[in-house]
Amino acid sequence: MNTEELRDAARVAYDRELAKQNINTAIESRMTVNYGGGMFIVTQELIAFLHSWFGPNWKDWDGVIYMMDAYDVPVKVIPHELLYICQRRWWEVMNEFAAEYEEFTKIRNAKQL
Amino acid sequence: MPNNSNIGCLIAAFDNENHIYFDMAVMAADRVARHLKIPVTIVTDRVEGDSHKHQRIITEKPGGNWRNDSSTWRNLIRTQLYDLSPYDRTLIIDGDYFLCTSNLLPHLNGSSDFIMTKQVYSPVNRRTETFKLGNTQIDMYWATVCIFNKCEESRRIFEMAKHVQEHYEYYSVIYEYRRVPIRNDFIFSVALHLMGGYGMKDYGFKNYPLINCDSLMDYDRFEDDKLVYRYVSDKLYANSISGVDLHLMNKDQLQ
Numbered sequence: 001m002n003t004e005e006l007r008d009a010a011r012v013a014y015d016r017e018l019a020k021q022n023i024n025t026a027i028e029s030r031m032t033v034n035y036g037g038g039m040f041i042v043t044q045e046l047i048a049f050l051h052s053w054f055g056p057n058w059k060d061w062d063g064v065i066y067m068m069d070a071y072d073v074p075v076k077v078i079p080h081e082l083l084y085i086c087q088r089r090w091w092e093v094m095n096e097f098a099a100e101y102e103e104f105t106k107i108r109n110a111k112q113l
Numbered sequence: 114m115p116n117n118s119n120i121g122c123l124i125a126a127f128d129n130e131n132h133i134y135f136d137m138a139v140m141a142a143d144r145v146a147r148h149l150k151i152p153v154t155i156v157t158d159r160v161e162g163d164s165h166k167h168q169r170i171i172t173e174k175p176g177g178n179w180r181n182d183s184s185t186w187r188n189l190i191r192t193q194l195y196d197l198s199p200y201d202r203t204l205i206i207d208g209d210y211f212l213c214t215s216n217l218l219p220h221l222n223g224s225s226d227f228i229m230t231k232q233v234y235s236p237v238n239r240r241t242e243t244f245k246l247g248n249t250q251i252d253m254y255w256a257t258v259c260i261f262n263k264c265e266e267s268r269r270i271f272e273m274a275k276h277v278q279e280h281y282e283y284y285s286v287i288y289e290y291r292r293v294p295i296r297n298d299f300i301f302s303v304a305l306h307l308m309g310g311y312g313m314k315d316y317g318f319k320n321y322p323l324i325n326c327d328s329l330m331d332y333d334r335f336e337d338d339k340l341v342y343r344y345v346s347d348k349l350y351a352n353s354i355s356g357v358d359l360h361l362m363n364k365d366q367l368q
Binding site for chain 2: 031055070071100
């Protein structure tokens with residue numbers, strides 16, 4: 001690097017909060033799954049809702065429910081099937097996020113980008 | 114939509130005096146094929162040029178959206194893409210929309226008959242927001258990414274969009290937006306407002322904001338699907354974004 005490039009690099013600032021928001025946006029966009037011809041956004045609420053069909057009163061129940069997908073189309077859902085798909089996606093995406101977050105915490109200035 | 118249906122992507126590309134849009138469309142098409150594994154057709158007037166095995170539909174150069182001293186921006190074919198599409202379910206993207214992920218797949222395999230990007234994320238001000246159109250403040254859609262089925266609802270939307278395009282000046286007065294340049298975003302925003310019961314129906318993508326890398330950003334480098342960029346806020350900053358599909362609007366910085 002010549003002097004001008006060094007001077008240029010030194011005066012460039014780095015906004016960590018923006019970098020974090022960029023990662024969050026990428027992670028959120030990946031939290032979608034297809035099931036039964038519909039599309040669902042994987043959230044903690046959806047996982048908890050699907051799990052609620054396995055409570056004490058629903059023990060051994062293996063029925064079907066209808067849910068609205070992200071585009072407001074009713075989809076026939078077997079709760080344990082969709083739950084498994086959602087949990088897998090959550091696990092994959094959040095593991096990736098954790099790895100990316102670890103890399104992100106090492107970046108202290110714009111030169112490391 | 115059944116998974117075995119005929120799904121594909123359309124990208125329109127008409128060169129002008131300053132930009133070879135065809136080459137940019139081929140780059141975008143390569144990315145669609147790599148990340149989504151669906152066929153791509155480029156709609157163009159260019160008979161020659163390497164299209165990397167992507168299909169081509171040859172049409173006449175459309176009318177100009179806008180003209181400055183040195184070039185004419187020609188992109189008024191968007192409203193005809195319903196008629197031109199050879200697919201049952203079509204993804205339309207702009208030639209400057211660079212896929213870096215397979216995030217569009219769940220939407221392609223989803224249930225919606227017609228969706229278009231509405232929410233926008235800015236990698237400069239870190240906000241996700243829906244822009245409003247003109248003084249009437251209806252929701253603004255971005256024609257950059259659109260998925261539609263060949264069905265009655267989509268056909269009507271495209272027919273309405275053709276009508277709005279034809280009477281652009283009239284609708285610019287009604288909706289109070291700028292007449293120049295003619296923007297596909299505005300044409301479809303008005304068409305979707307009208308066809309969706311005057312704004313009652315939301316045609317926006319869910320959980321898929323458009324990442325607009327606009328004139329506020331200076332692209333430093335774009336490699337391995339990661340964009341490193343600079344921008345000025347209270348001072349000069351640099352940052353990076355990856356793991357998302359990018360709308361690289363500063364065409365001059367890509368060449």
